Amino acid sequence: MGGAPDRGAVRRSAGVAVVSPFEIEEIFPDVAVGSRLPRRQQGTSAQALAATLIADYTLPDRVWLPSAAIVALLVESGVSSGAARTAISRLMRRGVLESSREGRHSSHRLTVDAAGELLAGGAWIARFGDRDRVWDGYWTLVAFSLPEEQSARRRSLRAELRWLGFAPLYDGLWVSPDEVNPTVERRLGAVAFGALTVFRARQEDLAVEVSRNPVDAWDLPAIAGHYQRFDERWRPLLPQVRQGEIAGAPAVHARTQIMDAYRRIPLLDPQLPTELLPAGWPRSQARDLFVAVYDGLAGPAEKHVRAVVSQAAAASRADAVRAQTVVRLAATGTS
Template sequence: MTSPRRTIGPDHHGPDHHGPDHHPAHPLVPPQRPALRALPTHPEVDLPRTQEGPQPQRLLTTLLGDYWHGRREHLPSGALVALLGDFGVTTVGGRAALSRLARRGVLESSKVGRHTYYGLTAAASGVVLENVHRLRSFGERHEPWDGRWTVAAFSLPEDLRDVRHTVRSRLRWLGFAPLYDGMWVSPRPVAEPARRVFAELGVLASTVLTTTVDARRSDPHPPMAAWDLTELRGQYEEFVAATTPLREQLRGCGVTGAQALVARTALLNAWWRFPSLDPDLPLDLLPERWPRRAARDLFAETYDALGPLAAGRFRAVVGESSPELAALVGYQRSEGPASGTANRR
């Protein structure tokens, strides 16, 4: 089942309601900020957007991507609803989220007797695969920068605000930032992807070029002015400050499977905002002692350490209704192959 083609922008359905179907998340959860919801290269996949607080739809897609990635088998709806219960989502809220995701074309369902099962559609699974690749690779670049900038300039009339918003979202995903309103720059070789964005969205008044600029000259508005490095540094430092106690707790005392499942999901969403804010900016252009590497190392260590515990919880819940499916549960790692059986071919 495929949803109608949609552009990537604000969630068309809005954030899930924070009402009687929600309860506070576990205190292990680090603070979160809005994160990316889907790849703009797949505008037909209407994944839910991450916002503050518990959201059943986003939680479901994250859980399936993390512990059921690459599997085409469907999981019992009761098990998925029970897993959401660890995040404070009621049974009513969990079942409503399953139905909404199916209507959006993110999940597909099947029946075995009177029981309903769900799994990611092929299109949604493809988006998850690309998301995982980007997550694993972010923060690992250390090669010298070649000194080239990609510049994308465009103009749209005022009555095409929705198109303008979509263009901006997709350029930012590619690693661009606005130097001026209609001129975006990136230190990465992304000229062809930018041209495809303009072509797909019908932006005729556009130009994409690659150039070299002496970014160290005393220019009143050099390309790096497109990024607020003070704000970005602060966000990395905030992430480190929020995540360090969780790492220390993992090192020093026991954490239950349910706690690990909640904390790992929150950690993933907190980290996932950075690729849209920082396109792996070359170290040549950054201040000394830039905190990205330290933040990534902290994320990787904590995320991977939580993996076995969280997967154990996922496996135990699925096993209550389907032991044969429980044996297939695995978990993603921050780098390298996934662990467990869920990705074996």
């Protein structure tokens, strides 16, 4: 991606929301996403879990998985067999999965559209926090004014701004440290044509303390708290991962859970330049923890998924199963 990851580049590609699709509508419900990937419910829905499991072990080649194997993996993760079959059916209706049949046995794989979206989102998640960004000191400001009777349009604009990485410094003035690109202009113009002004500027330090720092537009303590909870949940698992004590279904389940937890972080942390953040900001620490667990369990998890698939299909199909890793994810997708 060149330099620090551009928070908006992957988000804006082709006008499709491509990162963490299970989380997008939960956090920004007014944003229309480009796919029909499942919304994340309380905890993790069976549909979201199924899509994550399939993506983790079949991308980028869109390997076919027997329906029986998908159901078995979901059951191991605490989903009932009935709910697992329902989740698969609903993902097919959404256009996330496609199916094939050989006699009495059916198989499923991700559709081209869903695979592309998940690959792009996975690549951005994998690159998130991998290096410090270079910042020129300029802020992008969006000023807008919409009448009260256009409340729905105002909500859509605010949701779009949040999705693009902006935060409200004041009610009608939103800020971002990122530069503007044509796609941002197009997306904002679609919801607020003729009602906003965009400009780039530096903050002036006044002699008296009457100005508000743009960084105050983000609730950094709340974001730091999310990082802390992530660390408290997953760091105790590291010794077991490093000693090879987690295998089989628990390895698959842990990888799915930590991906589900970590992919929310890039939506909450705007990846502000280091000079704007408190000392010891935990972004890189959280990324290192995620990599250690997710990649550390890739081998045993892949072995288990292959074993489950081999019970329901030919060995050649099981051999095509391959666990994703952060390195592989970062190398896929384009921004």
